[in-house]
Amino acid sequence: MGTTQLETVPEPKYWHLKTVLSEALDQDFAVGEVLPNERELAARFGVARATLRQALEQLELEGRLQRRRGVGTTVAPPRVGVAVGSTEHSWPGESADGWEIVDVADTAVVSPAVLKLLGAAAGQPVHTVRRTRVSHGQAVAAELLYVPAASVPGLSAIDAPAGPARARAVLRELQRLALDGQDRSVELGSARADDAKELDRLPGAPVLVVTTRYFTAAGTAAVSVATYRADTCRLTFGDSGAVEISHETRAAS
Amino acid sequence: MGTTQLETVPEPKYWHLKTVLSEALDQDFAVGEVLPNERELAARFGVARATLRQALEQLELEGRLQRRRGVGTTVAPPRVGVAVGSTEHSWPGESADGWEIVDVADTAVVSPAVLKLLGAAAGQPVHTVRRTRVSHGQAVAAELLYVPAASVPGLSAIDAPAGPARARAVLRELQRLALDGQDRSVELGSARADDAKELDRLPGAPVLVVTTRYFTAAGTAAVSVATYRADTCRLTFGDSGAVEISHETRAAS
DNA sequence: CAGTGGTCTAGACCACGTT
DNA sequence: ACGTGGTCTAGACCACTGA
Numbered sequence: 001m002g003t004t005q006l007e008t009v010p011e012p013k014y015w016h017l018k019t020v021l022s023e024a025l026d027q028d029f030a031v032g033e034v035l036p037n038e039r040e041l042a043a044r045f046g047v048a049r050a051t052l053r054q055a056l057e058q059l060e061l062e063g064r065l066q067r068r069r070g071v072g073t074t075v076a077p078p079r080v081g082v083a084v085g086s087t088e089h090s091w092p093g094e095s096a097d098g099w100e101i102v103d104v105a106d107t108a109v110v111s112p113a114v115l116k117l118l119g120a121a122a123g124q125p126v127h128t129v130r131r132t133r134v135s136h137g138q139a140v141a142a143e144l145l146y147v148p149a150a151s152v153p154g155l156s157a158i159d160a161p162a163g164p165a166r167a168r169a170v171l172r173e174l175q176r177l178a179l180d181g182q183d184r185s186v187e188l189g190s191a192r193a194d195d196a197k198e199l200d201r202l203p204g205a206p207v208l209v210v211t212t213r214y215f216t217a218a219g220t221a222a223v224s225v226a227t228y229r230a231d232t233c234r235l236t237f238g239d240s241g242a243v244e245i246s247h248e249t250r251a252a253s
Numbered sequence: 254m255g256t257t258q259l260e261t262v263p264e265p266k267y268w269h270l271k272t273v274l275s276e277a278l279d280q281d282f283a284v285g286e287v288l289p290n291e292r293e294l295a296a297r298f299g300v301a302r303a304t305l306r307q308a309l310e311q312l313e314l315e316g317r318l319q320r321r322r323g324v325g326t327t328v329a330p331p332r333v334g335v336a337v338g339s340t341e342h343s344w345p346g347e348s349a350d351g352w353e354i355v356d357v358a359d360t361a362v363v364s365p366a367v368l369k370l371l372g373a374a375a376g377q378p379v380h381t382v383r384r385t386r387v388s389h390g391q392a393v394a395a396e397l398l399y400v401p402a403a404s405v406p407g408l409s410a411i412d413a414p415a416g417p418a419r420a421r422a423v424l425r426e427l428q429r430l431a432l433d434g435q436d437r438s439v440e441l442g443s444a445r446a447d448d449a450k451e452l453d454r455l456p457g458a459p460v461l462v463v464t465t466r467y468f469t470a471a472g473t474a475a476v477s478v479a480t481y482r483a484d485t486c487r488l489t490f491g492d493s494g495a496v497e498i499s500h501e502t503r504a505a506s
Numbered sequence: 507c508a509g510t511g512g513t514c515t516a517g518a519c520c521a522c523g524t525t
Numbered sequence: 526a527c528g529t530g531g532t533c534t535a536g537a538c539c540a541c542t543g544a
Contacts, residue, residue, distance in 0.1 A: 010539090010540095012512080012513060012514090013513075013514075014513080014514090015456060015457065018457075037528075037529060037530080038529080038530065039529095047514080047515090048514060048515045048516065048517095049515090049516085049517095050513095050514070050515070050516090051513080051514060051515080053530090053531090054513085054514095056530095058443055058457055061441060061442075061443060061459065062441075062442055062443055063440070063441075067529095067530065067531095068522090068523085068529085068530075069521070069522050069523075069529065069530045069531060070521075070522035070523035070524070070528080070529050070530070071522085071523060071524080071528095071529065071530080072528090072529060072530075073529090073530080079440060081438065085338070085490055183489075184489070184490040185334065185487050185488060185489045185490070186439055186461070186487070186488045186489075186490070187316070187332060187461075187483075187486070187487040187488065188314060188315075188316075188441065188459060188461065188483040188484075189314075189315055190311055190314055190315055202531080203268060204268065204271075204311055206314065206441060206459070208439070208440075208441065208461075230440075230441040231441075233440070234438050234439070234440040235438060235439045235440065236436075236437070236438045236439075237338060237437040237438070237439070237490060263520090263521095265531080265532060265533090266532075266533075267532080267533090290509075290510060290511080291510080291511065292510090300533080300534090301533060301534045301535065301536090302534090302535085302536095303532095303533070303534070303535090304532080304533060304534080306511090306512090307532085307533095309511095320510095320511065320512095321510085321511075321541090321542085322510065322511045322512060322540070322541050322542075323509080323510050323511070323540075323541035323542030323543075324509095324510065324511080324541085324542060324543080325509090325510060325511075325542095326510090326511080455512080
């Protein structure tokens with residue numbers, strides 16, 4: 001008996017479903033179009049709703065679909081490229097890069113892990129600036145920027161009582177410093193409740209967490225933790241224009 | 254009736270469960286330790302197994318747990334930092350960076366999207382090199398490197414019949430070219446069947462897809478599509494050492 | 507073989523947005 | 526009020542690993 005090709009196991013239903021749906025999306029649906037509801041789709045494919053949902057979840061994870069409770073499931077536009085690492089190092093807030101200040105919780109309590117990143121001692125006052133990044137009219141990222149008070153001594157006395165005005169002051173002071181370098185990492189996470197609200201997603205939604213450390217000669221002057229919507233964003237780093245790709249880049253060769 | 258604090262909606266069970274488990278992991282479990290099986294955990298918390306699984310899935314997504322069919326659920330070590338963007342641009346294969354050549358499918362059929370990235374015409378021959386990146390004894394990434402034959406003219410005649418030897422030859426030829434720049438993007442995806450096998454994960458597992466374009470004066474000389482295990486990897490970019498963080502960085506402030 | 511996680515079902519109820 | 530997706534249940538069977 002020749003070992004031709006029949007040692008493959010039965011493909012899970014939801015996996016096969018995903019493939020079928022994916023092809024249907026390419027051929028029969030336009031961006032923004034709404035799909036039939038889950039109960040009907042499940043019936044049409046002859047599977048339980050939970051199984052259908054497993055396929056939809058994957059497609060949403062890959063940025064093909066957008067689902068909203070109370071509304072429906074729509075075909076998502078291609079992911080937007082969001083520039084994260086320009087060639088030149090720069091402080092947050094320099095040039096209009098799509099970030100909007102939301103709020104600042106002055107001298108707030110900071111988690112031990114962030115303190116460790118800052119190389120700061122517990123109890124040390126830290127300015128905490130909350131910002132949102134908007135692209136194509138949609139919120140794509142929420143950021144928490146941590147700036148030890150020691151990094152921006154100019155603010156020690158002249159202070160507004162916290163709020164957007166003060167946040168801007170913190171950024172302004174930062175930009176006066178000489179930036180020696182920066183450090184960045186990207187990992188997968190799930191949206192905390194506050195970030196989820198900012199990003200118009202449910203808590204637990206997949207996000208790309210970008211952690212950046214800003215260095216001066218004196219050490220780590222600031223740390224930024226930015227969470228990007230993983231479903232709609234493609235983070236771009238590089239010299240030249242953003243890479244233009246779609247999910248098809250990874251289609252079976 | 255004072256509107257004290259009771260407009261909060263009931264937290265989903267799986268979300269609360271995740272929090273409880275997360276704290277238990279911090280306090281009562283060591284890295285590598287195995288958890289009780291799903292049926293017992295579900296019973297212990299008084300929920301259905303599906304609900305418990307929803308919590309476990311999130312924790313796995315966040316890199317806190319590792320689950321393997323037939324084996325069990327174990328506490329995952331902190332994510333490993335994997336350097337992706339060194340300061341200097343470099344061709345793939347330069348310096349020992351943990352990549353291992355697996356195979357090369359010479360002049361294989363290439364998806365239209367990749368061809369578009371390459372700026373190449375359909376039907377043009379493209380060398381396709383398959384590599385794996387190993388870190389700490391574990392496969393963390395699988396890569397497909399596309400090199401149009403036109404980029405490495407030195408290989409046109411002197412050829413082995415495809416295979417690791419030829420793959421090495423392609424990389425060697427690449428490194429002779431003057432690299433003008435590169436372009437990188439990161440997005441969330443789910444593992445294709447072949448990548449999943451390489452990474453010892455199930456198909457559909459979450460991965461970080463890093464797409465890199467390599468430019469010479471003549472245009473795009475090569476494109477790399479690397480898929481990293483999202484559960485175990487933290488991609489690092491930057492001048493200095495990798496950022497050292499844990500999930501705690503994003504703990505509620 | 508026994509035990510694990512992975513898949514699947516057929517129902518129920520809930521939270522949300524729109525009408 | 527209605528229809529949507531989100532949560533949850535209590536079961537069943539399957540695929541894989543290891544002893």
